[in-house]
Amino acid sequence: MTQGGKIFDELGKLMNNAAGVADGVRREIETAVKSQLERLVADMDLxxxxxxxxxxxxxxxxxxxxxxxxxxxxxxxxx
Missing domain, CATH: 1.20.5 (Single alpha-helices involved in coiled-coils or other helix-helix interfaces)
Structure with a gap:
């Protein structure tokens, strides 16, 4: 494999890893926000x-x- 091909392969792996991390962060934020909202609604005694x-x-x-x-x-x- 050529040097240019290896660079693109590494760049592709890096982008895939970054996308996975971003998705994990998104899920963590959604979970935290949902938990806070549920607590807020429970405290409001609706x-x-x-x-x-x-x-x-x-x-x-x-x-x-x-x-x-x-x-x-x-x-x-x-x-």
């Missing part, structure tokens, strides 16, 4: 979406029932 939706449905059902009861009361008052 309501889960499922709990919010269930409560919203309950409030809507009770609101409809309340309107019916008010209508019945008004009907009884008018008699």
């Amino acid at each position: 309501v889960k979406r499922e709990d919010y939706d269930a409560l919203r449905e309950l409030v809507q059902a009770q609101s409809a029932e309340l309107k019916e009861l008010k209508a019945q009361v008004e009907g009884l008052k008018s008699k």
